Amino acid sequence: xxxxxxxxxxxxxxxxxxxxxxxxxxxxxxxxxxxxxxxxxxxxxxxxxxxxxxxxxxxxxxxxxxxxxxxxxxxxxxxxxxxxxxxxxxxxxxxxxxxxxxxxxxxxxxxxxxxxxxxxxxxxxxxxxxxxxxxxxxxxxxxxxxxxxxxxxxxxxxxxxxxxxxxxxxxxxxxxxxxxxxxxxxxxxxxxxxxxxxxxxxxxxxxxxxxxxxxxxxxxxxxxxxxxxxxxxxxxxxxx
Numbered sequence: 484x485x486x487x488x489x490x491x492x493x494x495x496x497x498x499x500x501x502x503x504x505x506x507x508x509x510x511x512x513x514x515x516x517x518x519x520x521x522x523x524x525x526x527x528x529x530x531x532x533x534x535x536x537x538x539x540x541x542x543x544x545x546x547x548x549x550x551x552x553x554x555x556x557x558x559x560x561x562x563x564x565x566x567x568x569x570x571x572x573x574x575x576x577x578x579x580x581x582x583x584x585x586x587x588x589x590x591x592x593x594x595x596x597x598x599x600x601x602x603x604x605x606x607x608x609x610x611x612x613x614x615x616x617x618x619x620x621x622x623x624x625x626x627x628x629x630x631x632x633x634x635x636x637x638x639x640x641x642x643x644x645x646x647x648x649x650x651x652x653x654x655x656x657x658x659x660x661x662x663x664x665x666x667x668x669x670x671x672x673x674x675x676x677x678x679x680x681x682x683x684x685x686x687x688x689x690x691x692x693x694x695x696x697x698x699x700x701x702x703x704x705x706x707x708x709x710x711x712x713x714x715x716x717x718x719x720x721x722x723x
Contacts, residue, residue: 507591510666515582516541516575517674524678529632530686534578536627537677540603540617541585542572550596551657559657566593567664572603572616577677588671590664598660598720599653602712604644608651624712626677630686637686638695643708655713662722670723679715683707
């Protein structure tokens with residue numbers, strides 16, 4: 484694939500430069516998504532949420548040497564050295580019983596301090612619009628289920644496409660991710676939380692509409708779900 488050839492050339496070039504890369508080795512390891520910790524939970528407003536469907540399209544992904552700081556305006560989008568890259572995207576069933584394979588990452592050894600990634604939609608620099616890298620017919624996020632409280636039960640079926648804000652930027656950037664992948668590394672496992680994704684949605688305040696509740700493009704509800712998906716450490720990474 485073209486992106487893999489470009490990455491391999493970039494990493495070989497990087498490994499040969501004099502920016503602290505001496506002695507580093509090229510490595511590959513698997514990327515996997517862990518199951519949702521609890522498909523039934525009570526949110527902060529007292530609604531008991533039961534998920535019947537939860538799918539997330541994850542990727543592309545890069546691991547970075549840069550340690551982000553809020554003291555510089557460009558720090559969150561600065562990657563420093565690219566220590567690993569997953570150029571594709573895969574749809575991840577959060578309700579699966581076991582880890583879900585998401586792809587194989589190519590990179591170099593070194594200390595990872597941050598991650599940048601997309602949810603299927605990726606916007607390379609120089610292009611006029613983002614590209615869908617995920618599976619045909621999938622979306623960035625799909626959450627379906629029920630919300631119950633005080634004898635009231637609402638059904639919901641939310642489908643969200645989360646696109647980068649501008650060309651050359653990832654949807655999530657500057658996310659702290661500490662790890663030291665080595666030639667012995669076999670996998671990095673991602674964990675996310677549907678409860679966190681839904682934390683800005685108040686089922687008490689949803690406008691009247693036919694159920695299941697759905698997302699209207701450009702609505703406050705869509706913005707709330709996007710905010711839950713993209714902020715507040717939306718994913719954690721564990722290297723093995």
